[in-house]
Amino acid sequence: MYNAKNINEGRQILDAVQTETPDIYDIDTRQHSDPKGTWYLPRKSKSNATILYLHGGGYTFHGAMSKRFAAMLAHHIGAPLFAPEYRLTPEHPHPAQAEDALSAWHHVAKDTPPKNIVIIGDSAGGHMVLMLLLALREQVMPQPAACIALCPWTDIGDRGESLSANDKSDLVQGWMALQFGTWLDPDGTYGRKALSPIEHDYSGLAPLYLQAGGQEILRDMILQFAQQQVVNGADVICDLWPAMPHDFQLMDSTQQDSAEALARITECVQSKVDGVGEFGKGLRSV
Template sequence: MNKIVFQGRWSHRLRSLATAGAVAVRVATRRLLGRRRVESWSFLFEYGTLYIRAQFNHAFRLKADISASRAYFDSFYSVFDTYPDVEVRASGVGEPRGHWFIPAVRHSDATLLHFHGGGYTFHAGVSRHFARILAHSLGVVVFAPDYRLTPEHPHPAQLEDGLAAYRYLLERGVAPRRLVLCGDSAGGHLALMTLSHLARAGLPTPLLTLGISPWTDIGRRGASQFGNDPYDLVQGYMTLQFAEWLKGGQDVSDAELSPIHQDYRGLGPIYLQAGGREILVDMIRDFAATVAEQGGPVRLDVWPDMNHEFHGYGDQLAESRAALDRLRAAIAWAAQPTRPFAADALTECDTLSLAARDAQRPPRHGTGGREQGAGRRGVAARPASSVPNS
């Protein structure tokens, strides 16, 4: 069941409605003339990309009043399926502020700690829908904290909130072997930064970390950051502004706040997904290569014609269905590395296969029943455990 949201100031609503109409006419006209943005894109995907981009661009024109900017972006949007099988519950007293997403059918006893995207500045209504998609498609309980936003709360507020949410789930009774870190876009940045800071916070490593179109370098990196502007719903200039808001005028380097410059040795498997048409794809490729060079188990799958966070189309798009299926398969694989999770034509980087082969080898004498290579890569088989009652 589709849902249309039309809310807030009438000036915002009417401008958004006019933008939607103008984009629809422009896309239809171009396609009639044989000028599709990307040949494989459907009308719906091309329209959605250009409409969201137009909304983001105008929201940035309002950045002097960040509340107005957020309100404008949320004034008119639609979601394709409300997933009524997923129960949504606000966090209670004593819990980090956020929401639980509990699917009727569970494929795993894992709990997903998911950080939403939005450049650390926006927490749009579509973010909760994205968490709903993850709960439904992955068949796991999802906790999505409402971490503090920039520019009101620059670094380290988001990292503090990420670590606090992780610590809370452990205290609640979620075992590390059943805890999956996840994030999309800036939320992917937060998931990877949280992962890199676990040891110094005295916290254990999760079962798996998932990065969905993650922002891996807050500086300038790769030709795609600006070269893919015509094909993406976010633009290269936005990443630089988000970075400035994250730093908040503090004397802190880009490297200090970028996952690509962190050490991921011994922190468990990382599975990344990206679209070949998104602005972040080159930095995501570089990040995957960096983790692989560190000896970490990492895999990157890239859908060539897709753009940023194409997963948001849920069941409505073949590529998003396939990507979500792979996220579910990655969780199953991490819980039992002997399960198949083979690389294919979409896979651009893969050291997870090495970890899986290690897990299948017989144990060496004197290793306590665990093969040394698998332990070094952090993906030894983990026993199942029950999810705490939500």
């Protein structure tokens, strides 16, 4: 199990696994201090969108791979992207991350109308963007053009057979997800229902585009979330790549499935913001 010592060791390992390689992607970067984060600016614009990207890592880790993925998204979509460095658990439990997400939204929305903003998050970041939509509704604020949740964590508790059945096929283990949920709400102050997107109704909110891997531990809860939102009347499309693990999109063009997933993300942004084509169900949609 994780403890204070091996959390720090884990963070060091993740930072060493894959360093930032901006030369691979045609972008510039600019640091921002309040809120703290990085702007990823593509040298070739392909869209009028601005992306707010919330990284994954179980709310506990923020490795170099997440930074590389931010650069990857900005490059492929061809739109400026802001990636905040939000506070991490277990040092900072909920609502720290929710507050930081809202602060990042205000930063991006200061210069960009909501109809041109797309929010993207992977894993815990997928949980974060889904919760951000609820926060915007609660504060009677405009919704973004779209919400793209990649392999999102839709229930902070124990849901679905894949949470344990896919342990052998995924890099993330089911017990890790449960540990991350405990750190998010250590005293049970807010409760599983309040902090699990699957327990909420997304009808009338921004269009949702979800991606999932068939071999990941979160597969069942992602599919159940999508099915529930269809029942609720929300605007939702969910694509499933049966052979893929959690966060497979980070593989970029080294895998056909990840390249296909990134292309679908770009299609969604261009459709919702630029009016290019009609984004609908694809070959992977379930």
